[in-house]
Amino acid sequence: MSSPRYSVVVPVFNRPQELEELLSSLQKQSFKDFEVIVVEDGSTTCCDKVVDQYRDVLTIQYFYKPNSGPGPSRNFGFSQANGKYFVIFDSDCIIPSDYFRAVEDSLKRNQWDAWGGPDRGHENFTAVQRAMAYTMSSVFTTGGIRGGKKRLGWFQPRSFNMGISRSVFEQTKGFRFERFAEDIEFSIRMKKTGFNIGLIPEAYVFHKRRTNLKAFYQQVFNFGRGRVMVGRVYPDEIKLTHWFPAVFFVCSCFLLFLPIFDIPLFKIGITFYGLYLITILLDSFIVNKNLLVALLSVPAALLQLWGYGMGFMKEKFKNIH
Numbered sequence: 386m387s388s389p390r391y392s393v394v395v396p397v398f399n400r401p402q403e404l405e406e407l408l409s410s411l412q413k414q415s416f417k418d419f420e421v422i423v424v425e426d427g428s429t430t431c432c433d434k435v436v437d438q439y440r441d442v443l444t445i446q447y448f449y450k451p452n453s454g455p456g457p458s459r460n461f462g463f464s465q466a467n468g469k470y471f472v473i474f475d476s477d478c479i480i481p482s483d484y485f486r487a488v489e490d491s492l493k494r495n496q497w498d499a500w501g502g503p504d505r506g507h508e509n510f511t512a513v514q515r516a517m518a519y520t521m522s523s524v525f526t527t528g529g530i531r532g533g534k535k536r537l538g539w540f541q542p543r544s545f546n547m548g549i550s551r552s553v554f555e556q557t558k559g560f561r562f563e564r565f566a567e568d569i570e571f572s573i574r575m576k577k578t579g580f581n582i583g584l585i586p587e588a589y590v591f592h593k594r595r596t597n598l599k600a601f602y603q604q605v606f607n608f609g610r611g612r613v614m615v616g617r618v619y620p621d622e623i624k625l626t627h628w629f630p631a632v633f634f635v636c637s638c639f640l641l642f643l644p645i646f647d648i649p650l651f652k653i654g655i656t657f658y659g660l661y662l663i664t665i666l667l668d669s670f671i672v673n674k675n676l677l678v679a680l681l682s683v684p685a686a687l688l689q690l691w692g693y694g695m696g697f698m699k700e701k702f703k704n705i706h
Contacts, residue, residue, distance in 0.1 A: 391419035392468030396458035397476040401432035416485035420444040427452025454563030475545040479591040487587035498580035499549040501542025502588035516681035540584040544568035566611025602692040609696025630694035
């Protein structure tokens with residue numbers, strides 16, 4: 386039997402329901418030449434029974450290993466893979482039926498060594514999930530760096546939707562970080578090694594993210610920490626834009642106290658913040674065409690910036706006494 390063209394690697398931790406939705410979407414792919422490798426990363430609520438439901442309709446392997454984080458789990462999956470290309474999805478993703486068709490078309494045109502695609506919110510997601518998906522991809526909150534056509538800086542594939550050739554894994558040995566920005570570090574290392582990396586806008590995924598804003602805050606807090614960890618390895622990869630959430634958080638705190646001292650700067654600050662949040666609300670409404678999602682995008686954007694900024698500062702200054 387010939388090897389598949391793609392090996393889909395999915396690390397999972399205590400999320401059988403999410404994995405079921407992901408596998409269901411993979412079953413519906415118009416391009417069928419792929420296998421699926423599920424790596425259970427030390428879960429207490431396992432998904433082996435979910436995997437068994439799809440053995441007749443997908444070429445699928447299931448492995449259980451002690452918990453080590455998503456980075457080492459993906460590397461383990463790569464070591465078991467038979468494909469020419471390795472594709473990584475998070476377990477909370479749903480894959481459109483023409484995903485691999487889009488990748489195939491782009492690979493024929495560009496011969497990518499590695500690629501990534503955007504993430505979106507699905508119309509069937511909750512309003513909160515759609516708001517979080519918007520803020521994570523909007524140029525007004527992240528600069529569009531997660532796959533937007535309008536983005537700041539070079540494109541860095543992220544692990545919710547990333548593909549690499551087998552030769553990339555053989556030369557780089559995959560992920561080095563266990564968790565927190567492990568995909569950013571890997572993308573930077575691939576670029577510095579000289580691999581041809583690209584964005585495939587049509588190869589998007591629907592990304593559910595967290596179920597509530599509290600969990601979302603913790604997630605972006607860890608993203609902020611991860612960026613500083615990447616900066617310790619690659620100092621040139623900490624840009625002024627990465628400081629923006631921290632500055633935004635500090636300025637937000639100052640605005641709480643400025644009225645006490647009747648400082649004119651307060652009115653300027655409130656005006657700026659007001660215009661910024663109105664811009665997010667209006668843009669989210671245009672993108673999502675849903676008023677509730679647009680309204681929820683405002684607190685989601687604030688929590689995203691505050692969480693990332695606080696995580697960034699905590700990790701940046703944790704050794705200063």
